[in-house]
Amino acid sequence: MQEQSIYLDRYQLLRLLGRGGMGEVWLARDLELEAEVALKFLVSSFDEKETEILRRETKQARKLSHPHILSVYDFHTQVDGVAAISMEYAPGGSLGNLVSRGVPVLEVSELSNWILQVCDALSYAHEECGLVHRDIKPHNIMLSGFESVKLADFGLSAQLAMSLDSESERVIGNRLTLHYASPQVVWNPYESHYLNDVYALGVTIFKLLTATYPFKDPRADFWSWDPDNLLSMSERRKENGFGCEPIPRRWNYAVAKCLAEDPSDRPASIREFKELLIGDSSERAAEISVPLPPSQREKTAKSGGLLSRLVVFVIAAAVTGLLVGILWGLFEIVNREEVASSVPRTEIVEP
Numbered sequence: 001m002q003e004q005s006i007y008l009d010r011y012q013l014l015r016l017l018g019r020g021g022m023g024e025v026w027l028a029r030d031l032e033l034e035a036e037v038a039l040k041f042l043v044s045s046f047d048e049k050e051t052e053i054l055r056r057e058t059k060q061a062r063k064l065s066h067p068h069i070l071s072v073y074d075f076h077t078q079v080d081g082v083a084a085i086s087m088e089y090a091p092g093g094s095l096g097n098l099v100s101r102g103v104p105v106l107e108v109s110e111l112s113n114w115i116l117q118v119c120d121a122l123s124y125a126h127e128e129c130g131l132v133h134r135d136i137k138p139h140n141i142m143l144s145g146f147e148s149v150k151l152a153d154f155g156l157s158a159q160l161a162m163s164l165d166s167e168s169e170r171v172i173g174n175r176l177t178l179h180y181a182s183p184q185v186v187w188n189p190y191e192s193h194y195l196n197d198v199y200a201l202g203v204t205i206f207k208l209l210t211a212t213y214p215f216k217d218p219r220a221d222f223w224s225w226d227p228d229n230l231l232s233m234s235e236r237r238k239e240n241g242f243g244c245e246p247i248p249r250r251w252n253y254a255v256a257k258c259l260a261e262d263p264s265d266r267p268a269s270i271r272e273f274k275e276l277l278i279g280d281s282s283e284r285a286a287e288i289s290v291p292l293p294p295s296q297r298e299k300t301a302k303s304g305g306l307l308s309r310l311v312v313f314v315i316a317a318a319v320t321g322l323l324v325g326i327l328w329g330l331f332e333i334v335n336r337e338e339v340a341s342s343v344p345r346t347e348i349v350e351p
C-alpha cells in the first residue's frame, strides 16, 4: 500500500494509521462520498476460508448500532487483490496509543467515563445482540471526539479462532493479545464466552491505570491469581512510582473480580461489573447520607452558623423597623389631633 494510491477506484490512501494482527490500517478519502474512512487491509496470508469468515463477521458487525461502538461500513474484495474492511475513522487514535503520546498512565477520574461507555457498548452487544467482542484491549478503545470513546473491531476476530482447527496456536499467537486472553481462551482458543470479555476488560483497566499487566507472564502466572491476595492496582502503582490520585477500593475490588481464574467468580455480566464500579442506586443513596469528615463538618457548621445569624439579624431589623414605623404612625396621629384641638375655632355667624 502506498500513500495517494487509489483502492477500488474509490478510496485515496492518505496516511498509514497503524499495523495490527490482520494487516495495515489506513486513513483514506472516500472519493464517492467525499468523507474520511479507515481502511483495514487484510494480510495476504488470509486464505479463502478465513476471508469468508471475515466477510461474515463484517456483516454481523454492521448490525451493531450503538453510540460507543465504531461503525463498520463494508467489506471489499478485489479480483487477485487484497481484501479490506472500511470503517468509521477515529481521529483521536486509541487509548493504547496514549502511551506513545507520552501518557504512561491514566487516573481513575480520567478513565471512568470512558470505561462506563465501554460497559454500555458491551452490555448492548452481549445482552441485545448475543455478540462477544473477544479482543478487548486499550488498542481497540478509540477516542472519537471530546469525552467519548468507541469500541472497535467488534466481532472481527470472534469466530476466526473457532473455525480454525490445527492452526489455533497461530491465531492465538498472532491475532489475539495473550495478556488479555482469559485462562479459558489460553487453554482453548475455540472458547467464545462473554465472561472472557469481562476478564479482558479487567486487564484493560489494570493496564491503563498501572502501565503494567496484572500477570507479567500470563502462561506462567495465571494459576497463582487469587483476587483476595493479589497486588491491587493501588499497590502496583506505588511499586511503579505512580502517585497522584488514589484508586477507589471499589475499583480495586471490581477489577480483581474480573481477573478471577474461575469464570463463575467473575462479575456475572458487564452490567454487574458496572454496578461494582459505581455502586447501585441504593448504595449511592446511602453514600449521600454518610456523615461528613470532621474537618468538613466544622466548615459546614461554621458556614451554617454564619448564615443563621445573618437571617436572625435581618428578621430582627425588619421587626424593629416595623415597630418604629407603627410608633411613628401613632405619634403622628396623636400629634395631629392635639394641633387640631389647639387651633381657635372660627365661629360662623349667620348674617
Ligand SMILES: Nc1ncnc2c1ncn2[C@@H]1O[C@H](COP(=O)(O)OP(=O)(O)O)[C@@H](O)[C@H]1O
Pocket (backbone or CB within 6 Å): 017, 018, 019, 020, 021, 022, 023, 024, 025, 038, 040, 070, 087, 088, 089, 090, 091, 093, 094, 096, 097, 139, 140, 142, 152, 153
Ligand atoms: N478506525 C480507526 N480509526 C483510527 N485509527 C485506527 C482505526 N482502526 C485502527 N486504527 C489504528 O491502527 C492500529 C492497528 O489497528 P488494528 O489492525 O485493529 O490492530 P490492533 O487493534 O491490534 O492495534 C491501531 O492501533 C490504531 O492506532
Ligand SMILES: [Mg+2]
Pocket (backbone or CB within 6 Å): 020, 139, 140, 152, 153
Ligand atoms: Mg484494532
